[in-house]
Amino acid sequence: DIQMTQTTSSLSASLGDRVTISCSASQGISNYLNWYQQKPDGTVKLLIYYTSSLHSGVPSRFSGSGSGTDYSLTISNLEPEDIATYYCQQYSKLPWTFGGGTKLEIK
Amino acid sequence: QVQLQQSGPELVKPGALVKISCKASGYTFTSYDINWVKQRPGQGLEWIGWIYPGDGSTKYNEKFKGKATLTADKSSSTAYMQLSSLTSENSAVYFCARKLEDDYFDYWGQGTTLTVSS
DSSP states (O other), rough: OOOOOOOOSEEOOOOOOOOOEEEEESSOOOOEEEEEEEOOOOOEEEEEEEETTTTTTOOTTTTEEETTTTEEEEEESGGGGGGGEEEEOOOOOSSSSEEEOEEEEOO | EEEEEOOOOOEEEETTOOOEEEESSSSGGGSEEEEEEEOOSSOOOEEEEEEETTTTTEEGGGGTTTTTEEEEETTTEEEEEEEEEESGOOOEEEEEEEEEESSSSEEEEEOOEEOOOO
């Protein structure tokens, strides 16, 4: 199985900050990488698919980038509603696997 | 609007089985895969498998073969996941999610909490 690693399990930032969350795959995944947001109430939403494509309705302050084994999610101008845990997920090879998550908190 | 409404929390005894439901609305149920994802307390997400309601075909994560059984009822637009021979390791929140052809989960259910305890 492809292992997805989010080395930062929690991150604290101030409102208005630019935040970058990283995700690394155990082998190349050819940009087949999605990002999801899980709110404190458990609700899960798709943010980014295929590394950098913004899902419909997602604010433009979210963006994704990367290639090969290393990927990142960037939130520019952090807002209070961005408090959540963020997960990356690869779909290059079955079984699809998720990173362990990065919990974002406000300073 | 697309909605996936899951059944309520379950408390079951070790060794029992449970069936969780996921009722879809707002789209053509038979046109998209429904996937299931497990989340243990304080841990990440694990993909269990998918079912394509159009023809009932399934694909499982090897880890969950023999544990999870996915079915779908086209008449009620509802997907089901049955979990058998339950142990404490199966205590988790289980999500259903719609998958588009490009292999991303665009809509998720609210999650069903399963507690396995005597």
